[in-house]
Amino acid sequence: MDYEFHWNIVFQKMPELLQGAFVTLHVSVLSMVLGIAIAVFLAIAKMNNTKPFNYVAVGWIEIARNTPALFQIYMAYFGLGAFGIHLSPYMAVLSALVFINAGYLAETFRGGFQSIPDAQYNASKSLGMTSFQTYRYIILPQMFRRIYHPMTNQFVWSILMSSLGILVGMSELSGETQRLQSLSFRTLEFFIVTAVLYYIITKFVLICASLLSKRLFKGEI
C-alpha cells in the first residue's frame, strides 16, 4: 500500500464539515417535525372513510413507502420544474424527506392508534370521562409509548437519507464533503471523517432518545 494519508487538510476544514453536519441535523429535524404534523392528518384521513381524503392519504402513504428516496428527491429537484416550480437543493431534499416521513409515520400512527383496544374507550366513558379526557389521559399516552421507537428510527433514517443531498448539490454533511474533497483530492480522508461523523450523530441521537424514553416512560414500556 503506497498511499499516504494526509489528515491535516481534513482537520483544517473541520469547521466547514461541522457546519455541514449542522445542516444535516437541521434538515432532518425539520423534516421530522413537518412529517409528524402531516402524518397525523394522513393517519386520520386513512382511518376515516370520507372519500376524497381517504384516497389522497392512501395514495400518499403507498407512494412514499414504495418508491426510492432518491427518486423522491429527483422528483422534487428535476420533476417539479415541469410545473414551473424550481426548488433549491435544500428545499428539494427537505420536501422529499417530509413526503417520505409523513408516509411512513402515518402508518406508524395508525398502527399505534389501532393497537389500543376499544374496551378502553368504553371503560373511560363508563367512568364519566369526556372524550377529550379519554384521549388526553388514556389513549394518547399509551399510543405515544408505542410509537416512540418507530419515530426514533424514522429520525435516524432521515439523518442517513439526507446524505442524498450530495446528488443535488446540497451543502449538508455529504455535499460539503464532496465539495471539500474535490478541492483537495483527499477523497478517502474526507469520506472516512464523514463516515465517523455520521456514526457519532446517529449514536448521539439514539442515546438521547433512550435517555429521554427512560425519563418519559419511567421504565414502563
Place this chain on the structure above:
Amino acid sequence: MGSLFTPLSWSDTGFILTGVWNTILISGLSIFVGSVLGVIVGFARAESNKYVNFLFGSVLDVLRSVPLIIQLVLFSTFMGVMGSPLPPFVAGTIILSLYTMAFMAEVFRGGFESVNNSMIIAGRSLGMTYWQTIRHVRFPIGLRSVFPAWLGVALSVIKDSALVSVIGYVELLRTSDQLISRTQQPLEILIGVGLFYFLISYPLSVYGRRIERKHAL
C-alpha cells in the same frame, strides 16, 4: 444543425431496459448474498455469548449507522487507492450485500431466538444431535416466522439499490438521469421510473402485510 435536445423515442427503450435489468440484477444478487450472510451471522448471534455478540453487534451497527452512499463512495475510493479498483457492479454488490446483511442478521436473529428453547430440549431428549435440532427445529421454525420482516428488508434494498448509481453503476435511476439531461423531459421519465419501482414494491408489500396478518391471528 439539429437540436441538442431530442425528445424521448422508442430507440431509448433498449437503454431503459438495460437500466431495469441492472437494477433487478444488483438488488437480486445483494438480497441473495445478504440473506445468506444474514442467516449465518444471525444464527451466530443467537447462539453465541455476549462478548462475541458485542463484537458482531458493533460491526453491524457501523454498517447501519453510516449512510449507504458514504459507504459506497468510501469503499470504491478505498479499493482504487489500494491499487485494485473494482468495477462499479462488483463494488456496489459487495457494499449492498453487506448493508443487507446488517439488517438481515437482526431479522434472522430475532427469528432464531423466538424458537422456544423447550422445543430444542425436546428434540435433544428424542435423541437428536445438536445439528439435527438446528436443521429440523430451529431453522424451519425460526425462518418461517420472519418472512414478513425479511420481505420488508428486501423491498428496502430494492429501493436503496438506486444509490449504487453514485459510483457509476448504470441502473435504472442513472439511465433516467442521462435521458433527462438529453431530452429535458424530467417529469415523464421520472414518473415512468417511479412507476417501475412502485409496481415491484407495492404488490410485494401488500403480500407481506397479508402474511403478517395471518401470522398475527
